Amino acid sequence: VRFDIVKNRKWYFGFSILISLVGIAIMLIMGLNLGTDFEAGSRVQFTVGKEFDEDELAKQFEQGVPSVEVSSVQEIENHGAVVRIAKKITAEEENEILAYLNKTYENADPQISSIDPIVARELAEKAIWAILYASIGIILYMAVRFEYRFAISGVISVLQVVLVVVSIFALLRLEIDITFIAAVLTIVGYSIHDTIVIFDRIRENLKHYKVKTVSDLENLVNDSIWQTMARSINTVLTVVFSAGMLYLLGGDAIKHFSLALLIGLITGAYSSIFIASQLWVTWKSRELKKA
């Protein structure tokens, strides 16, 4: 199997723009389900152990621990529940909740986290800065090692991947917490990794091919993509083995993390071939036409 990937690039761009618009719309309409890492208040997660009604559970919880006001209850995997309390609970209230849960449910395995508004904002800000600085670092390195067109095309395709992952999480109402940020960081790393392998081949082929026309350039990129295709697919396969096993067998604490990775790694492989390289061809051929 081998087909001309570069020729159809307008379709991929169209597809990506469509997906991005849908993703942004989802995020604007549904909002992000921020975890306590980024939103002030308290979060109590425990195992109910059987089917339950969310509203009913909220009522019971407030009766069991009269001093707290429950703002939402969400059912999660394996008959687990996440109870949100908008006001940060005190240490005494935390102990009351613990006593109530252990009394009411068998193997409740409670997990409680609380955060003050100031600290929540600090954490969110730091996470965003960490991603931003990481991206800038990558752009600078690629601009030095390759050229700025590669760097910018690569980063645009990575941002698209991040957008897809975040909007799928918004759509599924999954929590955005600090582990999710760690997943996004891994995805950024991997996607750039994927893109660099292809760009590297393009750079190498540029030395051997005589590029005079736009179609020469398109051929070169097409060849480069196909030469690295086996590697692209096989590497994604091995990473999908890892992330997939973490998702299937890794337990609840790591489920969302691995899901984010799975979505991100597959999208990343797609976008390094169908977006990053194509952006570069489009950009480079403009310059070729001018010359």
Add this chain to the structure above:
Amino acid sequence: MIKWSRFIGFLLIVVLFFALALPTYNGIWGGITLGLDLQGGFDVLYEVQKGTNGEEVTPEGVKATLEAIERRVDKAGISEPNIQKEGENRIRVQLAGVFDQEEAKRMLVKTAELRFLNPAGEPVAYGKDLKSNAKYVTDPNTGAPQVAVEFKDPDLFKDITTKYLGQPLAIELDGKIITAPTIQQVIHTGQAVINGQKDAKEATELANLLNAGALPYPLKEISSFRVSPSLGEEALTKTMYAGLVAFILIFAFMLIYYRLPGLIACIALVMYAYLLFAAVNFMGITLTLPGLAALVLGIGMAVDVNIIAAERMKDEFRAGKSTLSAVIMGQKRSMPTIIDANITSIIAGILMYWFGTGQIKSFAVAHIISVLATFITAVLISRLMLQLLVRSNLIKNPWWFGAPRKKGAAAK
């Protein structure tokens, strides 16, 4: 033609590695500090508030409070506590493992209680009677370390020293006696020195504890996170199990698809895992769930290095190269790609470490270590192993590389 010395060299690397790894891996794994998300426990961030009479929080005050907390945690017998100052006036307490979480939390926020006890064990003075300016000094004559203290009311101290002259005056913080100096003379000024400390460090510690008792700063909990021990244990076993299954799948895939380079990649992967855990142990890094995930995912990156090289070798075979030159050229040509890809990963890791907090930092450290381990095992060692095997002339058939057995492949 067959050079057995090269083959023996290859065997030696493998055998030596397993001879080193098999007896030690249990100890290495057991010695790794697990984060509280993997063994249960809690993580609380406190902000040191102004004193009860509106006293400003000073850096010394924060330090004194921190040491008082350490003291209390030690007393409760909780193993490996992690208590650190964060920013200017915050203290993070991380307690992992199995213990009475409720009691521990109650104990932490309790303000320090300092009492002076007479020989009968009755309190004669309290923390509030002491000025919070205790400090480490040296004896002007002997140079021995001492702690200078001062009472707010000289008369009270005069009464005490008069009444119990020649007897020990025990100083108790949160129910535990920290020192019991003997009163050697009646003191009128309220100023005294306590001697008998081993060194400057011990004297400074005592001074800090006295200050924490003299001016206790209340603590406000600003974030907290707690995991029940059984949940943490479940997360750990499941993640490890997932990692193992992923390992087996990758092994099978690499062996079937890439044959010899695949086998070498698998051996290198086992070395990678060992090296990683050894580094985590050696550097005293706390392994958290995101950290563990970074390591399991690092497997993918380590395999990728081998895949890139093996694909290049196939290219060289297709170009009609002999086995030896295909391997050498394949390895050489794949190098720039591997270096670029891994350097970008490291850059991302370093920046994450720099700007991230807590769990992101933990992830970043694991990520950086795993890229370095990849370099050592997947780049250096696996190349060496493959070259030794090929140079021994035992393996010539391109079939071993999953490459087509075509034109002139055996020709030299």
